[in-house]
Amino acid sequence: MRRIAIIPARSGSKGLKDKNIAELGGRPLLAWAIRAASESGCFDDILVSSDSPRYLRVAEEWGARPVLRDPKLARDDTATYPVIADLLDKLGMPEDFTLLQPTSPLRRTGHIREAMALFETRGEAFDYVVSVSPSPIPSVLIHPIDEDRSMKHFAGDYSRHRRQDYPEYCPNGAIYIADTKAYLAQRHFYGPRALAYVMSREDSVDIDNELDLELARLILTRRKGGDRP
Numbered sequence: 001m002r003r004i005a006i007i008p009a010r011s012g013s014k015g016l017k018d019k020n021i022a023e024l025g026g027r028p029l030l031a032w033a034i035r036a037a038s039e040s041g042c043f044d045d046i047l048v049s050s051d052s053p054r055y056l057r058v059a060e061e062w063g064a065r066p067v068l069r070d071p072k073l074a075r076d077d078t079a080t081y082p083v084i085a086d087l088l089d090k091l092g093m094p095e096d097f098t099l100l101q102p103t104s105p106l107r108r109t110g111h112i113r114e115a116m117a118l119f120e121t122r123g124e125a126f127d128y129v130v131s132v133s134p135s136p137i138p139s140v141l142i143h144p145i146d147e148d149r150s151m152k153h154f155a156g157d158y159s160r161h162r163r164q165d166y167p168e169y170c171p172n173g174a175i176y177i178a179d180t181k182a183y184l185a186q187r188h189f190y191g192p193r194a195l196a197y198v199m200s201r202e203d204s205v206d207i208d209n210e211l212d213l214e215l216a217r218l219i220l221t222r223r224k225g226g227d228r229p
Helices: 029-040 053-061 080-090 109-120 180-186 210-222
Strands: 004-008 045-050 065-068 096-099 128-134 169-179 194-198
Touching: 004 029, 004 080, 029 045, 029 053, 029 109, 045 053, 045 080, 053 065, 080 096, 080 180, 096 109, 096 180, 109 128, 109 169, 109 194, 169 180, 169 194
Parallel strands: 004 045, 004 096, 045 065, 128 194
Antiparallel strands: 096 169, 128 169
16 A cells, blocks of 8 residues: 655745744754654655745755645645645545644654554544644633623633643644545544544644744754754
């Protein structure tokens, strides 16, 4: 069975200019995803989908197969599904695929291997594996604030709150593995037929702005062999 990794890398980020090729530890974010995928040994083909010739040159330099994305699939409001569906159609519909976002550079080869092993032993009950991490703020503490800034939606004595009493998780964006037919039918990775693969919060830094990038740099300096994926 042919295994593929898809790395989406649209240009035009607003929170951090050229986010997907921002420098971290001496290499662009895009290269971290490519190298982790390559060294995991899980994939026959690693593809980078981008609307940017510059990004695609970076992808090729680091050993991935560049795929130029149609501009109509590279707008700010373009969802993930049409991008993946278009690429899967071009690839001849592989049995399954893995999505690795370049904005999760602290994801390691071991994470990919473990998530893939979980997917391979999922049985008939599951079609997806999605990486998650412990939520820094439990949902019991999250409520809206009205225009008058009243906190009327916050009811209760939150001073007694203990985070360990509310173990909750959120998708961290690092790894998505899916059965192709199931994904094309459902159009997303979540729900009762998805298995959670848990990663630490440190490994789950998702880079959206300069502060996130600085945090990732700090974590890398604390790791032994920080240049390894």
